[in-house]
Amino acid sequence: MPTLKLEIITPSAKLFSDDVEMVTLTGIDGEMGIYPAHMPLMTQLVAGEITARKDSQNIHMAVGDGFVQITGGRVAILTDMAIKAEDIDEAAAEQARQRAEARLAEKLGDEETATVQASLLHALTQLKIKQRRRL
């Protein structure tokens, strides 16, 4: 069975680097599934879920905004946050969400607002995926 090499890299770590059979991710134009021998494509990644299928097992991950580059046998994902679904600490994410929301209520500069919004987005994405996995 042909495989794809999926690489997910954040500035602080290389989360994932393995051969998989299929990848599902959320691009800027909507969700897309990528199989081996996909046409070369470059697009923006929207915060959400990435699912990789390996040996008929689905691996779920939460990611932040970023970029995706697809070449024939490889999917490279650059993002500012990435975490495996089973590693998500729901309590920590919930706390982060509350903290971020409280911070947003205060008056902040543009830069700070952007930072806080990013962390809020990260927390929300993690929570959403955790909840979806449970259903």
Added chain:
Amino acid sequence: MPSTRDIRRRIKSVKNTAQITKAMQMVAAAKMRRAQQAALVGRPYAQLLNEIMAEAAANMSGFDHPLMQSRPVVKRAVILVGTDRGLCGGLNSNLFREAAKLDKNTTVFVTAGRKASQFVARTKRQLNAEFSYQDIPLFSEARAISKLAQELFLTGAVDAVDILYPRFINTLTQQPEKVPFLPLGKLAAVTAGINAPKQELAESNTPEVFEFEPDEETVLGALLPHSLNFKMHQILLETKASEQSARMVAMKNATDNAKQIIKDLTLEYNKLRQANITKELLEITTAQMAVG
């Protein structure tokens, strides 16, 4: 001739200094490891970003992004990245010597770190903005600097932006280096010059035609500023690594010097003490002989 008490006092004060420099050395060593680590973990990301940029460049069909526009340079901005605190050897002075070579009239400074803004103020150069950053520089701090630089460039206030920072070579060596920031001349070189290892472009050079989704302009419009922000962040991380290494080495030298001084002073003190004892003995025996 100093008295034994004077020498004792000096030894004590040098000992105190040595204790402080030793403590600073330890702190710097611990922080250095963390800073170096932080600078290193970004490498795979930088490498991939490089690759993506290179491939995007190879696939661009006559598309010109405003950030890539090169104009004749009348005014240029220099982002001077220094440290917040001193006591790090010649790191800042070497950096500022380079900065002093730049033309006062056509260069505007944007500074990061307190020492850098002090330098610009002291030498009465043009300062556009000053920023600060933490021990482990945050991405948002880098983004603020990079954003300002991009604005300056896009509004036409300056025609080129360079970064001057102490490049981390190894623990013992740091070198001031000036790297171009804007305009993005050749896309492929965007993140090179960061401590990224030589990128292997061989495999990605295969002529593949990329699709952009939704289109080139949107993707590059997001990718280019992001890569600049990331580059700025890497430079801050590297400056921090340089600073902590330089401080550690400087403090180690200071501790060693203090130890040497203590040794010399102790020797002198003992000599003096013995001379005093001998003198006193001599006085006692002479007195006894005179009485007896």
